[in-house]
Structures are given as C-alpha cells and as structure tokens.
Amino acid sequence: MKEINFNIVADDSTDGHGGFGVGSLSLNNMSPVIIDVEAGTAVIDMGAMHAKSAIEKRIKFLTDPEAVPNGKPYWIVWVTVGRKPEGFYYGGVAACDMSIDLEARRGYKLLPYHVNQMDKSLKGRILIDMMDAPSRDVLAAFLKEHRPEIWAQSTELQNELERLRAE
Secondary structure (H helix, E strand, C coil): CCCCCCCCCCCCCCCCCCCCCCCCCCCCCEEEEECCCCCCCEEHHHHHHCCCCCCCCCEEECCCCCHCCCCCCEEEEEEEEEEEECEEEEEEEEEEEEEEEECEEEEECEEEEEEEEHHHHHCCCCCCCCCCCCEEEEEEEEHHCCHHHHHHHHHHHHHHHHHHHHH
C-alpha cells in the first residue's frame, strides 16, 4: 500500500498575475486525519476532503445524533501545514466529531460544522479542545511520528496540547 504523506507543496495557481482566482483558498496544504476513538488509531484519508473517506462510504449521514444510537465515535481533524523560515509546521488543526453505525449504514455529522472547521484550520487556528484527552494524545503521537521535523516546528500546537493536559 502506498504511504500517504501530508500535502505541503502548493503552486501559485495565478502565477502572480492577480486576476481570476486571487483570494481563493487552496486545500493543497491540508490533510484530514481520522481518529477512531475506540481503537485509538489515526490515519490520513484524503477521501475525507469530499466526504468519501473509507469509513464514510455507503453511509447515509443524518443531522440528529439520536438517530444513530449505536454510532461508533470518530474525529476528523483537519491539519494544515504552514511554512515559516525554520521550516514546515502544523499551522492549523481543527477537529470535528462524527459517529457511524456501519451495520445500519447510518452516521451523524454536521456538514456545515465540518466545512467551518476546515476553514478555521486553513486560517491557522488550533481547535482541539472539544476532543477527549485520549484522542488528543493519539493525534499528537500520530503527528509526531508521521513527520518529526514538522512536529518539531509546531510550537503553537504543542503549547495548546500542553495547556489542555494541565486542565
């Protein structure tokens, strides 16, 4: 199986001409990390960018969590890689909850919330306080192991994780 890495290089689609497309956001620097809360695992699944990750396929999503009583909890964490003079870093990290009942082929998520969290990640926000502590630990371990050189430059994310551990 091919290893999936974070997307960290983006071309300027406008080539500096300042015309059509200027001011539009690029998703080239973003990757979705899916955390299985019960299993304590994390994977990058680029299909999540279009709600077509492996766990989302063939699932009818509902906006009422009560409609999915046997849903298994997941987090989709939108991770945006930024660049500073010292190198790449995890600049935006925003989490969204989701639950899926594979047997019933039903799931719960709020698509507008997911889109807003993606936007906040793109804008460099660190929003992981809603996650449970074990899932935050899984995320931190995954990001640290996946790209140690990026993790080393991610002081804002590390500080936020430390702050949340102290609470």
